[in-house]
Amino acid sequence: MDFSYTEEQRMLADSLRRLVQDEWSFARRRARAADPALDARAWSQLADLGVLGLNIAAEHGGFGEAPASLLPVHLELGRGLVSEPVIPSAVMSATLIAACADADMRRQWLPALASGQAIVSLAYQEPGRRYDIEPEQCRVRPAADAVLQLSGAKHLVWHGAAAQAWLVSARDIDFEPMLLLVPADARGVQVRDTPTLDRARCAQIVFDDTPLPAAAIVAHGQAAIDGLAAALEWGTAALCAHAAGAMERLLEITIDYLKTRRQFGQPLAAFQVLQHRMADMLVAKEMALSMAYVAAAALTEPDVRQRRRMLAGAKLEAARAGRFVAQSAVQLHGGMGMTDELEVGDYFKRLTVIDLLLGDSAEQLAALEELA
Amino acid sequence: MDLSWTPEERRFRETVRAFANDKLPPDIRDKVLRHQRLHRDDYIRWHRILADQGWGAPTWPQAFGGTGWNAIERLIFEVECFKAGAPRLLPFGLSMIGPVLMKYGSAGQQQRFLPRIIRVDDWWCQGYSEPGSGSDLASLKTRAEVDGDHYVVNGQKTWTTLAQYADWMFCLVRTDPDAKAQRGISMLLIDMRTPGVSVRPIRTLDGGHDVNEVWLENVRVPVANRVGEAGQGWTYAKYLLGHERTGIAGLGHCHRELGILKALAARTPRRGRPILEDSRMRDRISRIEVDIMALEMLLLRVAAARGDAPGPEASVLKIRGSEIQQDLAMLQMEIAGPDAWPYDPDWMEAGAPFHGPGPDMAAAAGAGYADMRKTTIYGGTTEVQKGIIARMMLGL
Numbered sequence: 001m002d003f004s005y006t007e008e009q010r011m012l013a014d015s016l017r018r019l020v021q022d023e024w025s026f027a028r029r030r031a032r033a034a035d036p037a038l039d040a041r042a043w044s045q046l047a048d049l050g051v052l053g054l055n056i057a058a059e060h061g062g063f064g065e066a067p068a069s070l071l072p073v074h075l076e077l078g079r080g081l082v083s084e085p086v087i088p089s090a091v092m093s094a095t096l097i098a099a100c101a102d103a104d105m106r107r108q109w110l111p112a113l114a115s116g117q118a119i120v121s122l123a124y125q126e127p128g129r130r131y132d133i134e135p136e137q138c139r140v141r142p143a144a145d146a147v148l149q150l151s152g153a154k155h156l157v158w159h160g161a162a163a164q165a166w167l168v169s170a171r172d173i174d175f176e177p178m179l180l181l182v183p184a185d186a187r188g189v190q191v192r193d194t195p196t197l198d199r200a201r202c203a204q205i206v207f208d209d210t211p212l213p214a215a216a217i218v219a220h221g222q223a224a225i226d227g228l229a230a231a232l233e234w235g236t237a238a239l240c241a242h243a244a245g246a247m248e249r250l251l252e253i254t255i256d257y258l259k260t261r262r263q264f265g266q267p268l269a270a271f272q273v274l275q276h277r278m279a280d281m282l283v284a285k286e287m288a289l290s291m292a293y294v295a296a297a298a299l300t301e302p303d304v305r306q307r308r309r310m311l312a313g314a315k316l317e318a319a320r321a322g323r324f325v326a327q328s329a330v331q332l333h334g335g336m337g338m339t340d341e342l343e344v345g346d347y348f349k350r351l352t353v354i355d356l357l358l359g360d361s362a363e364q365l366a367a368l369e370e371l372a
Numbered sequence: 373m374d375l376s377w378t379p380e381e382r383r384f385r386e387t388v389r390a391f392a393n394d395k396l397p398p399d400i401r402d403k404v405l406r407h408q409r410l411h412r413d414d415y416i417r418w419h420r421i422l423a424d425q426g427w428g429a430p431t432w433p434q435a436f437g438g439t440g441w442n443a444i445e446r447l448i449f450e451v452e453c454f455k456a457g458a459p460r461l462l463p464f465g466l467s468m469i470g471p472v473l474m475k476y477g478s479a480g481q482q483q484r485f486l487p488r489i490i491r492v493d494d495w496w497c498q499g500y501s502e503p504g505s506g507s508d509l510a511s512l513k514t515r516a517e518v519d520g521d522h523y524v525v526n527g528q529k530t531w532t533t534l535a536q537y538a539d540w541m542f543c544l545v546r547t548d549p550d551a552k553a554q555r556g557i558s559m560l561l562i563d564m565r566t567p568g569v570s571v572r573p574i575r576t577l578d579g580g581h582d583v584n585e586v587w588l589e590n591v592r593v594p595v596a597n598r599v600g601e602a603g604q605g606w607t608y609a610k611y612l613l614g615h616e617r618t619g620i621a622g623l624g625h626c627h628r629e630l631g632i633l634k635a636l637a638a639r640t641p642r643r644g645r646p647i648l649e650d651s652r653m654r655d656r657i658s659r660i661e662v663d664i665m666a667l668e669m670l671l672l673r674v675a676a677a678r679g680d681a682p683g684p685e686a687s688v689l690k691i692r693g694s695e696i697q698q699d700l701a702m703l704q705m706e707i708a709g710p711d712a713w714p715y716d717p718d719w720m721e722a723g724a725p726f727h728g729p730g731p732d733m734a735a736a737a738g739a740g741y742a743d744m745r746k747t748t749i750y751g752g753t754t755e756v757q758k759g760i761i762a763r764m765m766l767g768l
Contacts, residue, residue: 130642130709156710197715197738263508273755330577330745334753335506335531338583338746340575348577349742352705356713356738360706362642362652 003293005072008065013072015049020080026343029081033199038162043084043116051077052090053114055234057098060110067237067299071292074238078245081343081350083200085119085159091238092231093120096167096179100219100227105181109165120181123154123166123205124228131359133228135177138170143211150180150210158357160203161193167218168207169228177225179218186210198353199346236311236358237295243318243354244289247325250347251281254329257336257344274332281325288321309371312364319355319364326351385448392456395421401457405632407736408722409580410459412495412537418459419492428490429466436474436486443675447623447668454624455631464496464533465489467619469542472559472608476600481561485540499529499543499562499586500609506531507756509544510553510606514588516545516560518595523547523560525568525591531750535571535584538564543588544609547602557605561597562588578743579717613752620751621671621693626664629700632733633657637707639731647707656703663696684764687757694747694754701737701744708734715739 005013023042032039046052051073056062070091077086094113097106097120112118126137138152150170157166165183172178184191188210191203219227255278258269268274295314301307326348330337333344355361377385400414422428430449432438441449454460461467470489473481488494505512514527525545535541541562548556562569568591573581599608634657637648647653670692674685705712711734719726719735726732748754762768 125710128641132643156713194714194716196713197742198713202714262504263506263511271755273758327745331748331753334749335501338576338749340577340579345577345742348745352738352741353713355706356710360709362650362706362709365652 009069009072012050012069013076016051016073016076017079019045019049020076020082024080024082026346029083029199029343029346033083033195036161036193036195036201038084038119038159046082046084046086047114047116051086052116054090056090056094056110056114060098060106060114062094062110062114067234068296070234070238070299071241071296074241075245075248075292078242078247078350079249081246081249081346083198085121085162087235087238087242088121088158089113089119089163090116092122092235093167095234096122096227096231097181097218099230100179100223101181104215105218109181118165119159119163120165120167121157121160121163122228122231123157123160123168123182125154125156127153127155131363133169133225133232135169135171138168138207140170140172140178140180140212142173146214148180148212148214148216150182150207150212153204153206155202155204157203157205159201160205161191161201166205167231169224172220176221178220179224179227180212180216181218182207182210182212182216186212196353198349200353232358233307233311234299236315237292237299239354239358240288240292240295240314240318243322243351244285244292246347246350247281247285247288247322250325250329250344250351251278251285253344253347254278254281254332257333261334268332277328277332281328284321284324288317288325291317305371308367312359312367312371315359316361316364316368319361322351322354381444381448384445385452388449388452389456391425392453392458395425396453396456396458397421400459403722404457404459404628406733407632407720407740409720415459415462416492416495419462419490422461423491429470430461431466432470432474436470436482437490444672447671447675450624451627451668454628457628460625462492462495462534463619464498464538464542465492465494468498468612469496469561472542472599472612475611476604476608478596480596481599485561494539495534495537497532497535497538497541497564497586499532499541501531502528503530503585507753509609510557512544512546512557514543514545515549516547516558516593518547519592521595522592523595523598525560525562525588525593527588529586529588530574530583532571532584532586533582535564535586536573536581538571540564541569541586542599544605547605551603554606555603557609558602559599559605559608560593561599562591562593563597566591566593568592576743577745578739579715579720580739580743620747621667621689622697622747623664623668623671623693626667626693626696626700629697629704630657630660630664633660633700633704633707636704636731636733636737640707640709640711640734642709653707660696660699660703663692663699667692667696684760687752687760687765690751691748691754691757691761697747698744701741705737705741708737711735712738712741 050063053062054065054069058064097109124133140148140150143149163184165181168180168182170178188208190206193201193203196202259267261268291314294310298307298310329344330348336342337344427439429438430441430446434440502512516523516525543560543562544557545560546556547558568589570587572585574583638646640647715738
């Protein structure tokens, strides 16, 4: 094992820290969140630093970095609560396309994902089916002239309205699972864009006899489910690092507040009961950060059952520690923590939402039970 | 000792339940049960429906137009109204300034203000906390200087709940800058329409607007609007805070939220079956049901022992009541799961149709969870309550 950052990772992390401090400041984040459209400038800055092409192969315009590089990068993104669609597009969709798509599709999409010119998101969740990755309601049937028709509804598509295309899971007429790459401008598509609790966006997408060429098929049969699972694993690892970064920054913010705010003639930081709460927060953050390392290590773990155990454990810990650190930070901010006027609230919400994305704690516990 | 409900208490519960189910307007009930935002008129309509029944002041003695109910009857009333989906009763008049005026107000103040609380002819708000004085309330800086038969008030109040609707504010001010912290404080009744009073909204974590900052600039308040003696405001404030803390146990709220939680769990499938049937979820719901049972008995014990003047036991109620309210909101969010991620402010305002995902009561689960974090902060943080318990109950 080697825990030191490579020279490239260190430089990237340093540059990201500076970029995020300036461009993802409280005021700029809030201003961006007020506009449903993606901020093209912020997005291109992430592309320019190499965040979007991080793990995409060099032959497709990326940097071909090893999976472990997700950790330093997403820690920094989490510190700045970066809400742009890095995880759904540059991590999950890029993983899926690289693993499952044919050469033509890879050539068409991976360079665009790496440069940020294209955003692709996963449309895999269906209403009433929580985190189930097996599609059920979305159906594909053949129509005339080698054309397929897609019908059904997907929801909670992370930044779905900002995407130029979605990777959509569906069933064919034999109930075989398949994955399709559906351009957002295809016919018979309705998108409803909704803000989320953590000031990101998600979309509800309805397909009504949407025509697609046969070339839209990314994967068919078990390969489709495996591809989706792999994409979720990469997304989970990135999300765990993001959560640990957010916790780390929230600790700093809370320490600053306790040192500044005075009650009963002394700074809040002087009260032992509050010091102990901060100590508990640090312990929780360290455990979650350690599990973010476990998650990054999982991506190169060849034993599939062990890999899933590691990722389920990391996601559980990120959710539990994230919730505790977030609740504690609000409590320590007192009345100011109840308001929407400080950034503690934004960190609280992101850390709350970690549990709701990519499989909640009940889902991870069920997975661990099946893997035991 | 007889720990069973008497036949009279059972009948009373049935009477209240039937009344609430019959008279509570369905539009208000639906908003409450879906956690959509309530507005001024929603509260006032319900208060006046109760007033028409003679139940407008359930915690007051009959001499002041109240029901004269005992503590157990009040508790039954609160729980049944909440379960039916009624808005909470506005505490500012009924539970806060009302009891203070009954005990410390002049006859003139009692006659002028108390009857108008019952139908919310006057909407009251609480001017206590200041930006620099939260847990350390006695350090408040808003000052009132005598000028003839008026006080001239300058300062800033914060966390003033529903001040945007308020006609009057009971306000702690410093009338003697030279006295020690608690001694120099007086309580004034301030007409919110007086020149120099301005209200600025504070958005809270859930995106809602319940609390405000209130700025007071050269506000002229007749000396006749001072409650009791000058310099005794701290005594009145403490008396009032005791009342606030028993209500803050939120027993009715807990019962209502438990009902919503179960309904949500019954309507939310996981792997093809309602989450309510999941044994892990059943365990967690059972735990919360036991918590609520214990909270209810604690409240009854405290009420029976202390009646109108709860002592430090109120801190025990506040700590557990607020934690259980948070646990309920957290479990609701977990049941909603992925459906708690989207946040649609338009729907929260009840002006827009519901577009999903999931059952409509899931839509506010994320915001509700965020909002409930306030319960361990307002009305004296959990840390402050533990300090009170350590000093006053443990003698430490």
